[in-house]
Amino acid sequence: MSELKLTDVAKTYGPVKVLKDINLDIQTGELIVFVGPSGCGKSTLLRMIAGLEKISGGTLEIEGQVMNDVPPAQRGIAMVFQSYALYPHMTVRENMAFALKIAKVPAAEIDAAVKRAAQILQLEPFLDRLPKALSGGQRQRVAIGRAIVRDPKVYLFDEPLSNLDAALRVATRIEIARLKEAMPDSTMIYVTHDQVEAMTLASRIVVLANKGIAQVGTPLELYETPDNEFVAQFIGSPSMNLLPGKITQTGPQTTVQLDGGGVAVSTIPTQPEDQGRSVNVGIRPEDFVLTEDAPVFQGCVDFTEALGEVTLLYFAKEKDDASEAVIAKLPGIQRNLRGQTVSVAAAPEKVHLFSNGQSMRP
């Protein structure tokens, strides 16, 4: 069932367009992650769904009802803020009960709801403490608890982990994943700029860029079949190498003569009229393998980073232009490659083709 539907949603501040043509259909029980570079409008979109920001155009429906002008509290949503936004003068219990108290829910019900949420989040020992007596992770849980007690249809998370340190971030990420599993019927929308969070948590990822949606798909769809160069480079780290070239052979497999000298073969089929077309060949650093013959790319290793599990090779740029250095990510430890000339290749099924920024995958 469709839980939340955005149709042609737009946001403008005066003459400035921030978002346009946002179309999205979210099903009950999904965990949708909005991801994108900073300033792409992902938080704005979330705040529009929450009702904290006016919708300038299009419609927002929740369970089939248009919600554009419904006040936040009546939309059946609950938001968890990046800074937690806990009230410092209220105990954990009072913070969690705040919404129900305003809604004039009977005290016994409030108590039961707070207790249940505290149990799920393991906050029972802290109910009578003030937020300042809690650790960052505990505060984060209280902020989530404040949303849980309202039993909303849709949970909204605005970069909930970005205030935590690295170790706690991983632990809390797993907790949120567990929480989602424990509540299979609740829908969650989660905003982050961290692609690891996006990849690990999402049932579907929405990549936002250039005021609109660049692609929607499951994490692996985005990784394996990116629709465009932006998504290809945004998902995955280090980002995908893009090598310019010309198609020299079309058919069920496509051969590209690269400007740098190498030859790449892709399993993406092309039509005869594509012959001679200028394209970008996309290859992820981790898809490169060392080769002796028929290299896709050959270059001098300018710099290496040994991470133990992998070694990153940064190749020297051919020309001193603005284009990014080609990077290869080789498994294990590779010693003594710096300064050497190295040839790499990639399996045809791992080679992406982009024409005018868009994927040529049919």
Next chain:
Amino acid sequence: MPGFLKEFFNRNGTGMGLTILLLVLFWTIGLIILPQLSMLDFSFRPNLPPPEIGGPKDVYTLENYQYLVYGPEGGSQDYNSVDLRVFFRTLIAAVCVTIFNLILCYPIAYYLGQSKGNHIRIFAMMLIIPYWINEILRAFALRIIFGETGVLNTIFVGLGIWDTPFDFIRNDIALYAGLGYAYILLMIFPIYNVIESLDHNQIEAARDLGAPWWRIHWRVVIPYAKPGISSGCTMVFMLSAGALAAPQILGGPSSLWFTQLIYQQFNDNNDWPQGAAYAIVLLVTCILFVLAMMRLFKVNMGDIGK
């Protein structure tokens, strides 16, 4: 040596630390505590001509305090109703001025604290710059506005809204306006300081949680701003209870401010001990009142310093 002093010296070095410490001690003891103690001493002595000071008649007495309560010995009334009435009226009026100021300044401080942009700086400047003009001139300016042939009366009588000029001064409206205006900044800035640090997400979270706007203020903003509110209210109350210029210039002929009585005792009657006793009573009452209010509203002394 207590820990905080040791840390203080470690941080600033002995020479610098000692200098700062001596300056602070000179300020608090030499310029505040000792003069007040000598006032306290004055207040318990009879008013004697200079040759008799230090003589056999110069003994401690409560007569100055008794005068405030009972009036002159052998007077016609049981109590000094004139002075007592002025005293209590001053306190009540100071409370009213404080409340009026709070109601006026809270929205301004909230607006300044929660909006972003350059216009805030301009607004703040527009609030501050009038205070370059000295207090006396500002009070007389208000007289020009509120006087019998002043701006307001000219407008209202000219428009035919009133037949005869309204006496703002006799009715103390000019006085309250003057006192309210005099201390606006002392109310706005402590509240502004606190509200500026309020995470805007807390307000949005309250909206998200379903709180109407008045409830957001009552449950979220005001509790958070409590230190600023109490610090602003304390300053405004203390200063309006102790104001002299505004009542002198804007007060009606029939309504004296208690500070004017003190001034008369010191200046016109040349009765320093009596004046000192009145001043001490005002000071102690104000402090006790503020402490009681702080206890009532559960404000810590430390919050005032925020």
